[in-house]
Structure formats: C-alpha cells, structure tokens
Amino acid sequence: MKSTVVTGIAELTTNDPGLGTLHDAAVVLEGDRLAWIGDAAVAPVADEAVDVAGRAVLPGWVDSHTHLVFAGDRTAEFEARMAGEAYSAGGIAVTVEATRKATDTELAGTLARHVSEAIRQGTTYLETKTGYGLSVADEARSARLAARLADEVTFLGAHLVPPGADAESYVDLVCGEMLDAVADHVGWADVFCERGAFDEEQSERVLRAAAERGLGLRVHGNQLGPGPGVRLAVRHGAASVDHCTHLTDDDVEALAGSDTVATLLPACDLSTRQPLAPARRLLDAGATIALASNANPGSSYTTSMAFCVATAVLQMGLSVAEAVRAATEGGARALRRHTGDGAVGVLRVGARADLHVLDAPSATHLAYRPGVPLTWAVWRRGVRVWP
Numbered sequence: 001m002k003s004t005v006v007t008g009i010a011e012l013t014t015n016d017p018g019l020g021t022l023h024d025a026a027v028v029l030e031g032d033r034l035a036w037i038g039d040a041a042v043a044p045v046a047d048e049a050v051d052v053a054g055r056a057v058l059p060g061w062v063d064s065h066t067h068l069v070f071a072g073d074r075t076a077e078f079e080a081r082m083a084g085e086a087y088s089a090g091g092i093a094v095t096v097e098a099t100r101k102a103t104d105t106e107l108a109g110t111l112a113r114h115v116s117e118a119i120r121q122g123t124t125y126l127e128t129k130t131g132y133g134l135s136v137a138d139e140a141r142s143a144r145l146a147a148r149l150a151d152e153v154t155f156l157g158a159h160l161v162p163p164g165a166d167a168e169s170y171v172d173l174v175c176g177e178m179l180d181a182v183a184d185h186v187g188w189a190d191v192f193c194e195r196g197a198f199d200e201e202q203s204e205r206v207l208r209a210a211a212e213r214g215l216g217l218r219v220h221g222n223q224l225g226p227g228p229g230v231r232l233a234v235r236h237g238a239a240s241v242d243h244c245t246h247l248t249d250d251d252v253e254a255l256a257g258s259d260t261v262a263t264l265l266p267a268c269d270l271s272t273r274q275p276l277a278p279a280r281r282l283l284d285a286g287a288t289i290a291l292a293s294n295a296n297p298g299s300s301y302t303t304s305m306a307f308c309v310a311t312a313v314l315q316m317g318l319s320v321a322e323a324v325r326a327a328t329e330g331g332a333r334a335l336r337r338h339t340g341d342g343a344v345g346v347l348r349v350g351a352r353a354d355l356h357v358l359d360a361p362s363a364t365h366l367a368y369r370p371g372v373p374l375t376w377a378v379w380r381r382g383v384r385v386w387p
C-alpha cells in the first residue's frame with residue numbers, strides 16, 4: 001500500500017480530543033487511511049514526501065446537506081428575491097419540471113460538475129438528496145444517479161406535493177411505492193416539514209415508513225418560520241434537523257437534550273433573506289451543530305463551505321475553531337460517520353485520509369480573508385485530488 005508523509009504543517013486541526021491542534025506537525029497517509037500523526041521532527045519515512053511549507057491543514061469539509069440532482073436555472077427567482085419577493089417552497093416545482101425533462105446524461109453531468117467544484121474547495125465527504133423528481137420513476141432515477149457520486153444519499157420524495165397531486169395520496173405514494181423504488185440506493189430519508197410543504201402528521205408518516213425500512217432519518221425543519229420540525233426530528237431520533245432558522249427556547253432545549261444534530265445553512269439563510277440561524281444560542285445550550293452548504297439551485301446556490309464558515313464566524317458569533325469543527329466533525333456527526341474505522345471530519349490514526357491544506361498558516365484566515373479561495377491542496381481517501 002502506498003504511503004505519503006505530509007510535512008511542514010504549521011497548524012493541524014485534528015478534532016480529536018486527545019490530539020487537539022498541533023503545530024509543526026506531520027501526518028502519514030497509507031492507502032485511504034491516516035497511519036500516523038505527530039511532531040514533524042520525528043515523522044516516519046514514507047514512499048512519497050510532500051512539504052506543505054508552513055501551511056494549515058484541516059480535515060476535509062463534510063458537507064452534510066446538498067440537493068445536487070437537478071436541472072434548470074432559477075436566476076430570475078433569485079433576482080426577484082433580491083428585489084423584495086419572499087422565498088417560497090413553491091419554487092421547488094420549477095426545478096422539478098426541468099429535472100424531469102433532463103436526460104440521465106445531463107443530470108449526471110450537472111451533478112459531477114458540482115461535486116468536482118466542491119472537492120476543489122476542500123469538501124471530501126458529501127451528502128446529496130433526491131427531491132426534484134417527485135414521481136416514482138424520477139425519484140428512483142435521482143437516487144440511482146446520486147449514489148454514483150455522493151458519499152451519502154438521502155431520499156427526499158417528501159420535498160413538495162407535486163402540482164396537481166392530492167397531498168394525502170402523495171404521502172401514501174412516498175411511504176409505499178416510492179420508498180420501495182429508491183431503497184437500494186439511499187441510506188437516509190428526509191421530509192420538508194414546513195408550511196407549504198408537509199404538515200406534522202404527514203411528516204410523521206414519512207419518517208415512520210422510512211424507519212420501518214431501516215433508513216436513517218433527517219428532517220428539514222423550522223426554515224421559514226417556527227414549527228414542529230425540530231421537535232418531530234428529536235422525537236423520532238433523527239440524526240439531524242436541518243435549517244433551524246426559527247427556534248423557540250423549547251426547540252433549543254429539545255436539541256440540547258438529544259443526539260439530533262442541528263444542521264445550520266447560513267448561505268441559504270442569506271440567499272433567502274432570512275435571519276441567520278441561532279448558532280451561538282444552540283452551542284451555549286449544549287446542542288451539537290453542523291454547518292453545510294445546502295447547495296441547490298433555489299435557496300442556496302453555492303458549494304462553498306468556506307463561505308459558510310466565514311459567515312458563521314463573522315455574523316453568527318462562532319469562533320473559528322467552533323465553525324471549522326461544525327463544518328467537519330459536526331457534518332460527520334449529522335451523517336453518523338464521526339467514529340470508528342474510516343471516520344470522517346476528524347484526523348486520527350485509522351480515520352479516512354481526507355486532508356484540506358489551506359494556502360495560509362492558520363485556519364483563522366478562513367474568516368480573516370473571507371471570499372479568498374484558500375484551498376491549496378486536497379487529499380481524499382489518501383489520494384491527492386486537487387490540484
């Protein structure tokens with residue numbers, strides 16, 4: 001198995017409680033795992049040596065919330081929003097129409113372009129969802145295409161009741177035939193529990209049906225206003241509840257007392273002109289948070305995790321260390337990939353060899369130099385994938 005020693009690391013963020021942040025460090029990658037971490041002065045010899053010459057190294061970003069199986073463009077909707085229109089879930093239908101019309105090759109090409117764009121910015125583990133098909137055949141196709149390129153795939157047939165459909169019959173379809181059709185390609189199921197999408201009772205039915213089939217659960221909740229999403233997610237033991245923009249004290253308390261990760265999507269909050277999610281309040285209460293891009297053509301058309309981290313520091317009251325942790329280990333927790341052999345979002349012996357090298361001496365530069373493309377090199381599963 002080929003090994004690589006990476007030396008010259010000025011600052012190494014590990015997210016491992018025993019290791020903390022190391023200075024003048026080195027790591028050894030062997031196959032797709034990390035085989036050694038420590039002081040550069042005593043680093044072992046390997047087949048190949050790379051000197052990063054005083055740069056900072058982090059675990060690759062873990063983007064735990066994207067919607068990248070789509071076709072079409074919603075620039076006009078974005079322009080209208082910037083001119084004062086409110087964001088509404090109804091825009092999803094525009095992307096559904098375009099996605100249904102696209103060929104497999106077009107959908108796969110768009111997905112591949114966005115995944116590659118994310119990797120070039122330091123994302124090494126990525127979740128994506130279905131949810132722009134909303135028919136049995138189109139959801140199955142989305143799930144199949146997503147499984148080729150994403151690390152984790154989530155079924156989001158319950159994204160919107162398709163125009164013209166009856167809500168209750170559509171929920172029956174999602175819970176039955178549609179779940180059966182996607183089951184081979186997905187590990188997770190999600191539901192958009194929000195006014196204009198699915199109510200609490202309908203969301204509950206989707207979560208129960210998914211859990212019966214052994215899928216992990218997540219919920220889109222409390223995005224556009226207060227609502228039952230967070231408490232529903234906690235009640236069902238969902239791995240994450242995503243958005244969490246509008247939270248009551250009871251929601252915060254419920255999250256703090258649970259294993260459900262609050263996944264915050266600052267790029268979406270900004271693009272939809274919502275307030276930013278209460279990251280500080282959640283952390284202070286003891287909840288676990290993740291930061292994710294929510295890359296999708298409607299509410300958040302960016303794959304930049306660095307932008308999310310900078311926003312979390314500059315506008316949401318997080319320290320750089322808290323924001324980086326949320327965008328790496330937090331995402332891994334939301335996907336339940338933070339422990340054990342091959343863990344992601346963390347750098348320790350046995351973890352996946354996913355490294356993000358910044359063209360800067362410390363992670364602080366992510367917020368100190370917002371908007372500057374700082375990704376210098378990326379290793380994914382032990383292979384240098386950028387540049």
Ligand code: NIG
Pocket residue numbers: 067089091092095192220223268294296297298299300
């Ligand atoms: O996470 N909230 C629901 N779904 C996406 C939006 C999708 C869209 O507008 O196309 C989200 O923001």
